Amino acid sequence: MLNKYPMWKNLLVILMISVGLLYALPNVYGEDPALQISAGRNATLSTSTVDQVRDALTEADIDSKNLVMENGLIEVRFNNVEDQSRAKELVKDALGDDYTVAINLAPATPDWLKAVGGSPMKLGLDLRGGVNFLMEVDMGEAINKQQEQIVTDFRAQLREQRLRYSSVRIAPTGVEVRFRDAEVASKALAYLKQNNQNLVFTERDSTAFVASFTEQYLKEVKEYALSQNITILRNRVNELGVAEPVVQRQGADRITVELPGIQDTARAKEILGATATLEFRELAENADVAAALRGIVPPDAKLYQDRDGQPVILKQAVILTGDHITGAQSGFNPEDSRPNVSIDLDAVGGNKMADFTKDKIGKGMATVFIEYKATGERDAEGRPKFDKIEEVINVATIQARLGRSFQITGIDSPAEARNLAMLLRAGALIAPITIVQERTIGPSLGQENIDNGKAALMYGMLAVVLFMAIYYRKFGVVSVVALAGNVVLMIGIMSMIPGATLTMPGIAGIVLTIGMAVDGNVLIFERIREELLGGRSVQQAINEGYANALSTIADANITTLITALILFSVGTGPVKGFAVTLMIGIATSMFTSIVVTRAIVNAIWGGKRLKKLDI
Known part of the structure; x- marks a missing residue:
């Protein structure tokens, strides 16, 4: 039977x-409106902290909808923004500087919806308010780190081949290797060339040569530093649960970070800019500390200081870096109840640690904490300058062969242990970053943009509804019902997609899709009119109208989809947001304009003997 869908x-x-x-x-x-409270380096969150917050709010006669502590954070929800703003200063004064009190917006989704995975659309910075950081990656330090690794690799490779060298060091033009004997230098050059295809070797004289990066390898080092820093920044924000970040590359050495809903920038800057990592080095036990303090340090060693300012001499060769750390948990030593951090290594790191410690039982191994801090100055090339802070946090005697899991001690407080564990879990930045631009958008401005977007959507829908209802009468009402279904599907899909963020350009994409959604129905309805004028029966006209308009609708939407795909692939930020909503809108509008309207038309007019059609 014509125009009847199966059940x-x-x-x-x-x-x-x-x-x-x-x-x-x-x-x-x-x-x-909510407050999010987290502990700093010298503080902890507990039930007493919750009581302090509750007492401070009660004394000021501020009502809270909910006050809970979970996932290492305290969250307080309020009925309005005014109470939220007042409460922030009161709670901050009550808890002191050891705690970070940040303004946030918490979804009010009921528990039964959360149980099925329901969550609202993530709103972009222009709609929700929040913080935008433009960060610059220190590519010079990324290259320097790679050169340091090459120095370590060269020394290991030359020792394996029993080729005695005078020095392997970083020079202005690359890594310089010197020998006492020209014949040994020639053998070493041939061997290193064969095993290091990414480097260009240039002879200085008969006993020395320099290894430098090829242009392609230099580009790869910079690309790796940028991509890894983007991944680590995402991990850090997710680890703390501050917000769903938007982290994107901008140019050759910059990263833009958007944290919607965050108004307190202090904690965000601390998390994003931290460059903490660890290195494990062997203790130079036979080195003369007094001589080292006078500047006489063995060529294969380096002078450090521990947290009490005492000198410690460690060997230059790095046993292991923080890059191999896959997990880190803070805890306490059962013997003395001092804070520690339990470290888990990847397979490569575990093998390196096992290979080193199997022959070093009874020897000393130090854990070096490394951090880069921006000085606020720039070099001659305009790049930011950083101070590299290296501190020995503990020196332990190797009691047994270590594997993929072990503990580090010598940490001052539980808060510091938790902070270090969090940074190590999220990963150490490949190269230091500095914040070159900071922008805060208030929630009131974001709400104004939301209101304007809603108004545009409502007026657009109203205009379309009036036109379709007046011009196509009952069939126009059918298209209006399908249009409502289209908007519902778009919002539902945007809410389901992980990481999808709605911005003002995204709202523009939704409004544009509303017009495109009824465009398919216009084509169908005009075809039905043509078939009726051509003498077809009502049922034949409906069937032919949908069948003949299908190819035209598909062609029009596919060309628009190709344009949206190009925008998504080459665009950034707002352009991508527009492209995503446009692509979703194309898919949902084709479904609603063809399938949904056909189902409604079939249900109302299908299979009936009609002389006339109200279209």
């Missing part, structure tokens, strides 16, 4: 619309 197809349409409605529903509940 399964009608149920499938109802199911898809219902799923879209379910996952769009969390957006109706909105978000609560």
